[in-house]
Amino acid sequence: MEHPKEILDFNRQIENAIAGKTPEKKIWVTSLSFCLRKAALSIYLGTFKYERTGEMLVGTVLHRWLGETLEGEDVKFEVPVEYPLGNGWKLVGKVDALKGGYPIEFKFRGFDSGDENGPRSLDEMEEAPKLAREQLNAYLNMLDREVGYVYVFDRNGLQFKVFPVERDREAFEKFLGRARVVISGVQALESGNFPSWIKSRFKNECEGCIFRPICTAVESK
Secondary structure (H helix, E strand, C coil), X not given: CCCCHHHHHHHHHHHHHHHCCCCCCEEEHHHHHCCHXXXXXXXXXXXXXXXXXXXXXXXXXXXXXXXXXXXXXXXXXXXXXXXXXXXXXXXXXEEEEEECCEEEXXXXXXXXXXXXXXXXXXXXXXXXXXXXXXXXXXXXXXXXXXXXXXXXXXXXCXXXXXXXXXXXXXXXXXXXXXXXXXXHHHHHHHCCCCCCXXXXXCCCCCCCCCCHHHHHHHHCC
């Protein structure tokens, strides 16, 4: 069956849009804590804003609630930051809050997941989660600050515990190295090559990933 002129025109419009698409040269701080291949695919395909999980949406609602509840002149919420990476690329993010010049990250978690190796309550926590420290350290370096704080909230009742995080320049350099891996992955995709050499960071990361069918199809060849 031959397609009508309207559909043929629409097909050409889509093809032209795809052919003329240039990935935005920015890498989100949060994406560097996870699979770098996913980050590269996300940038290349422009899908980052569609990749929010249920867990992330819960956090967004609670962040918004805190912002509306505590809003005032002495505290700023969702503060945008960026750091140049060269060749037009930049590292970007949003600090959850700035209070008196101190960057603050809010993390919401439950303690009834059955994780035998993790803390079962806020009282058992001795330090902020690793990824929270990693991301806050990136913001400390991007903002040239020495100390920030991670607020961990128990979603069951919203009790919280505060953990200081000191700036670590060496860890930030390694973090920037992860950004360079993502850039290499995007450049490979732009040249028609799939970055199979980039591996997931965590064991179960591929489960539920929107790019899993793509990676599976390529790696099965």
